Amino acid sequence: MILCSSSLTRAKLLRKAGIEFIQKSCEFDEDSIKSTDPYEFVVLASYGKFKKCCECFSDDIIAADTIVTDGRRILRKAKDEKEAREILLLQSGREIKIVTSMWIRFKGQIFGRVDETIYKFKEFDKKELEEYLKSKEWRGKAGACMVEGFCKKYIKEVKGYESTAMGLCVEELLRIIRR
16 A cells, blocks of 8 residues: 655554555645635645545555644644744644545545544643744644644543544544455
C-alpha cells in the first residue's frame, strides 16, 4: 500500500497499526481550493491528492487531509510563529473539531470517509505555549495543534478517535482493509 503523504505522523499511525506501506506523494496545490467550509475543503483536498496519486501509482493507495476548525473558520497550517500563536489562541479554552478525510483504493475498490474528533481544551498556559512555539513542533500541523503533544494536557473532553485528530482514522481504515 502507498501512503500518499509526507506526514511522519500518518506513517507512525500506520506502523503502529501493523499496516505495511511505502510512503510517496504527488504534488497537489491545496491553495487552489476556494471553499471556506471546513468539511468541503478537507474532502476536496484529500480527493485532489487521491486523484493525483491514482495518476502516479497503480498500487493500493491511502490519501488523506486534516483540518482544524473552531466551528466558523478553517485553522490551516501556520506559516510562521506569529500565525501559529494566533491560531492556537483561538483554540485555548474552547471547543474545536479536527476533521480528517481519507480516500482509499484497495483491491480495485474506492472508499472515501470523513471523520471528526471534537476536543474541549482548558486555557493554554502562556509560558508553555511560548515554549511550544519556540520548539517549532507545530510546523506542518493543521491548526498548529498536536493532541498527542502540547495540547494533550489541556484536553478537558474528547469525542472521537485520537488517530483522526492525528491525521488518519486508523480504526476505520482497518475495517476497510480487513473486509
